[in-house]
Amino acid sequence: MDAITVEHITKKYGGVLALNDVSFTVGKGELFGLIGPDGAGKSTLFRILTTLLLADKGKGTVAGHPIVNEYKEIRKKVGYMPGRFSLYQDLSIEENLSFFATIFGTTVEDNYDLIKDIYVQIEPFKKRLAGKLSGGMKQKLALCCALIHKPEVLFLDEPTTGVDAVSRVEFWDMLKKLKTKGIAILVSTPYMDEATLCDRIALIQNGEILKINSPQQMISNFEKPLFSINSTETYRLLNYLRVQNFTESVLPFGENLHLITNKPYEVSQIEHHLKISGFSDSTAKTIQPTVEDIFLDVSQPVN
C-alpha cells in the first residue's frame, strides 16, 4: 500500500492556480522530494495532504485514508513540520517535546528510540527556550516534535531553508536513517543540490509537476548535448554564445557556463570555434546534467 497517493489535485486562490492537476504516489519507506522555487505550490500541497486545506478538485490518500473523509485518522498518523518555525518560542526544548507527546496521547519515553539520534544533539540545551535556539537547533527540535508520536508519514516543508551548509548535511543524514524505519517522507526544498539525496523527486513550477523520476534516472535520461565551458571572460562569452545559431540555451553556473547545443558537437569543435572567435583561453568539456540543469531545461522562463 502506498503511503501517499495524489490524484489530479487542483487548487485555486482567487484567480491564481496554485496547483494544477497534480498526481503522484509515495511508497512506504520512500524519501520523496518536491523540488521547486518559491511560489511553485509546494506548501499548498502540504496543507492539502495534512488535511488543513481542501482541494478544489482531485483526491488523495495518506496512510491509506482518504484526505477528506478520514481526516481525523490522518492527523493521528502523520508528522508535519511546516516551513515556518511553529513551536512554542516561550517553552523550553523539553517542554515543547513533552507538550507534543501529550497532545498525541503518548510520552517522550515511549518513543524515545525514534528521536534519540536527533535529540541527543540538542539535549545539552533542553532547558533553553525554543525562541532562543539557533536555526539548526530549532530545526532539530521541530523534527523531534513531528516524530514523537511515531508517525507513518512525515511531511517536511522546506526544512533546510535558511539553515547553514553544515546543518543541512546533518539534517539529510537524519532523514536517511528515518527512512530505514519504514517512515515515508515527503520533503520539499528549493535547493536543487539536495534533490540527489531523495529516492524520487518531482520538479514543480507554477503549480504543475514538470517531471517525476529518481534523480539518477532523470540525469541518465537527459539526451541533449551539454557542455561546461570555462573562460576568463565569462560575461562576454555568455553574451556571445547567447546569439549563436548552434545554441539552444546558455546559462551561468558559477565560474562556468553550461551550454546546450541544438545538435551534437565534439568538444574539439566547440573549443576550436571559441578560439577563432576571440576566446583563446576557453576550455570546454561534455558533462552530465545536474538536477538544476534539468529543472532549467524544462521550466518556463521568468517574466
Next chain:
Amino acid sequence: MNTPIAIELDKLTKRFGDFIAVDAITFKVKKGEIFGFLGANGAGKTTAIKMLIGLSKPTEGMGKVAGFNVDTEPEKIKKNIGYMSQKFSLYDDLTVVENIQFYGGIYGLSREKIKEKTTEILEELELTEVSKSLVISLPLGWKQRLAFAISMVHDPEIVFLDEPTGGVDPRVRRQFWETIYQVAEKGRTVFVTTHYMDEAEYCDRVSIMVAGKIEALDTPHNLKQQFEATSMDEVFLKLAR
C-alpha cells in the same frame, strides 16, 4: 603597474570585551572585482562588514574602503559606497519612481541628477511601463534588480550586497548575477556576502571566515583544487565542520 585597490584591510580587528569577533583580517579587493565574503552564522561576517561600511569602529588594525579610512572617515565611506540587503531594500508601498526619488534624495542628489538617474534606471531595467506601480506588485526578480540599481543611484565605487538573493528560483538568481557581472564590467567593485555556497562560485575570488579569521581566500577554482573538492559547498564543509 598596479591595479587600483577598492578595499584594503590590514589586521583589522574587533573585540567585544574578551571576545574577538574579528581577528586580524587582512586582504585586498581590486577595483572591478566581484568578491565573495563567506562564513557560517556567527563567524564574524556581520561585524566585519559593519566596520567596512563605517557603522562600527575597529579595535585595532587598519582598513581602507574606496580610499577612506574606516576608523577616521566613516562618513565619507557611507557616501561613497552602495549597500543592498535582502532584508531591507525598497519601500513596498511606494511606486518604482518614488523609491528612486527617495533614495536619490537621501544621498543628496540634485533635482536634475535625480531626474536623469530615474530615466536611466527605468530604461536600463525596462521598467518604464510599471514606473507608477507600487513596488509590492513587481515580481521578485524585478524587485531585486531595482533594489540593486537604487543602491547605486549615487554612483558609488563599491557596492556591498548583503545576502542579496534570498529567493532561490534558479532563473531569477542567474538573471541577478548577470546584472552583477554587468556592473563589475563597468569597473565597479562588488562585495557580496552569502551563505549559499553555489553562489560563491560566481565570484572572482572568495574568502571564507571561520571563528573570526579568514581561513581561505582565492578564486573558487583554486580553492576547490586546494581542498580537493568538487564544489564550494564541499570546501566550506571541510573548513567549517
